[in-house]
């Protein structure tokens with residue numbers, strides 16, 4: 741009987757919390773982009789009727805998922821810095837290594853592989869950091885818009901910092917405009933993110949997409 745070799749190894753890379761928050765964040769971003777698009781272009785509201793509350797309901801959904809995104813953004817930042825597994829924090833070593841950047845860029849044109857210090861490549865790390873900062877920006881500007889509509893409770897508490905920020909940004913219209921512009925960063929990110937996740941799995945024979953569902957990565961024994 742011929743000897744069978746283990747071709748693939750299984751590695752636990754994402755904790756349950758990271759996976760749950762990934763999908764919660766993905767869901768809230770998709771809902772916020774869709775409801776946000778409707779808020780700025782309310783095509784179902786007939787100009788001749790004043791009792792169509794579609795805009796109000798859509799806006800309510802936008803706010804519910806907006807607060808979910810605010811919570812996820814805070815918890816996710818905590819997990820990055822203080823989570824038990826350091827697999828994400830370790831990835832930062834590659835961001836400050838010119839060798840790692842070069843290896844990653846070469847691997848995109850099929851020249852070699854790029855072993856990681858953690859779980860993300862340097863370009864991947866930088867783009868995730870960028871989209872996280874964009875989410876933080878949307879949370880802050882979203883809360884400013886919220887405080888301008890709801891003056892009691894949380895809105896009241898946020899009123900002073902919201903007014904300060906509104907002045908710094910050049911007025912409420914500008915806040916809303918930036919909240920609108922940055923929405924496009926999420927649309928572009930989503931398309932590239934899904935494409936790259938599938939492509940990486942094919943290129944490096946990883947189960948990259950499944951890993952964020954099951955937590956496990958499978959890859960060739962001597963590959964990375």
Ligand code: HEM
Nearest residue numbers: 772773776777779780806807878879882883885886920923
């Ligand atoms: C990925 C995150 C988000 C996206 C893509 C997004 C997108 C949008 C868009 C496109 C608009 C319409 C802007 C316009 O009229 O031109 C909007 C409005 C608004 N968003 Fe967001 N948003 C996000 C997060 C949030 C968060 C976290 C909050 C608050 C907790 C929030 C609260 C609001 C409010 C209050 C409005 C104004 C509604 C109105 O004027 O009727 N958004 N958002």
